[in-house]
Amino acid sequence: MFGEVSLTALAVVSGMSIVTYVTKAGGFWALDRVEPSESVRDGLDALPGGILVAILVVRLLEGGLSEWMAGIVVVVVAHRTESVLLAMVVGVGTLLIVRGSGASFV
Amino acid sequence: MSAETESEQVGFSRNGVRAGFVTCVPVALGVGAYGLVFGVLAREAGLSLLTAVVMSATVLAGAAQLIAVGLWDWPIPVVAVVGTTLVVNLRYLLMGASLRPWFTRLSSRQAYMSLFFMADENWALTIQDLRDGNGRGAFLLGSGLAIWVFWVVCTAIGSVAGSRIGNPETYGLSFILTAIFLALLVSFWEGRDSLIPWVVAAVVAVSVDVVLPGRWYILAGGLAASLTEVTRNVR
Incomplete structure (x- = not known):
């Protein structure tokens, strides 16, 4: 049922899994060796926000009006309720409604 | 913070x-x-x-x-x-x-x-x-x-x-x-302190995305926010 098994393909997959694990574990590994200074800690504090902003800005710029409208709804719901799940559900719902009605005005 | x-x-x-x-x-x-x-x-x-x-x-x-x-x-x-x-x-x-x-x-x-x-x-x-x-x-x-x-x-x-x-x-x-x-x-969001690093991250990410293929923009945006925060606190 697995089709033809290719050892070469599996070897390439192992290579991919090794380099991926090195990236996943490497950042923590490096910082766990040396006690980071206060300014390095400030920088680390700012990392998650910066990474999310980078992912989001590129995604939203690729999206159209419906993505932006749904995005605004997500921010409002997340701010009011502090619930990621609720914000996600309402946001995806908004996107589908705007898209469904969108053909006439977008 | x-x-x-x-x-x-x-x-x-x-x-x-x-x-x-x-x-x-x-x-x-x-x-x-x-x-x-x-x-x-x-x-x-x-x-x-x-x-x-x-x-x-x-x-x-x-x-x-x-x-x-x-x-x-x-x-x-x-x-x-x-x-x-x-x-x-x-x-x-x-x-x-x-x-x-x-x-x-x-x-x-x-x-x-x-x-x-x-x-x-x-x-x-x-x-x-x-x-x-x-x-x-x-x-x-x-x-x-x-x-x-x-x-x-x-x-x-x-x-x-x-x-x-x-x-x-x-x-x-x-x-x-x-x-x-x-x-x-x-x-x-931690109030206005978050604004500058995030704006810098956004600008850098968009610029890098235009210039480089793949996902370099994520790395660049994260580093930009970090460096902004570090230099701001040094002053």
């Missing part, structure tokens, strides 16, 4: 695993949709079911896998596939580094096992949970297991079903990740 106070207790319990898993299930559904797409594309690129499933189970990195499958050919361009995987995943270095304040209090085994299960989605959820001070060090593992299960199972389904599966984009699934990240970003 730091939520990562040094006195905070961080444990590693079954409850933490469960909390992470349950919190991540809705997100994992979205990941599953991508898993279907990956399975279909892997099949079309000529990967056997076994190869596709083993890749999803051991690599567990959506973007890198999709790109790898795009490059797949016979004979397999080994250097291109493995090299691209490395470059696309460099952002994980930053994500792993950002877990240090809490993970440094876990045993090596707990920390390095959990890091295997780190993906974009559950990393963001985990940072939020840890910043809330719940002290659940096993949250990354639990949420990662949820993603792993959906990713692997859906890869298999996609590979077997092939192109009989329609395009999941139609159901707004590609917006799930955007919505989650937006909602998490709202919770990361």
Whole structure:
């Protein structure tokens, strides 16, 4: 049922899994060796926000009006309720409604 | 401004695993949709079911896998596939580094096992949970297991079903990740102090995305926010 098994393909997959694990574990590994200074800690504090902003800005710029409208709804719901799940559900719902009605005005 | 106070207790319990898993299930559904797409594309690129499933189970990195499958050919361009995987995943270095304040209090085994299960989605959820001070060090593992299960199972389904599966984009699934990240970003907001690093991150990310292919913009945006914060506090 697995089709033809290719050892070469599996070897390439192992290579991919090794380099991926090195990236996943490497950042923590490096910082766990040396006690980071206060300014390095400030920088680390700012990392998650910066990474999310980078992912989001590129995604939203690729999206159209419906993505932006749904995005605004997500921010409002997340701010009011502090619930990621609720914000996600309402946001995806908004996107589908705007898209469904969108053909006439977008 | 730091939520990562040094006195905070961080444990590693079954409850933490469960909390992470349950919190991540809705997100994992979205990941599953991508898993279907990956399975279909892997099949079309000529990967056997076994190869596709083993890749999803051991690599567990959506973007890198999709790109790898795009490059797949016979004979397999080994250097291109493995090299691209490395470059696309460099952002994980930053994500792993950002877990240090809490993970440094876990045993090596707990920390390095959990890091295997780190993906974009559950990393963001985990940072939020840890910043809330719940002290659940096993949250990354639990949420990662949820993603792993959906990713692997859906890869298999996609590979077997092939192109009989329609395009999941139609159901707004590609917006799930955007919505989650937006909602998490709202919770990361620490008042006006956050504004400057975020604006710098946005400008740098957009610029880098124009100039460089792949996902360098994520790395660049994260580093830009960090450096902005460091230089601002030095002054």
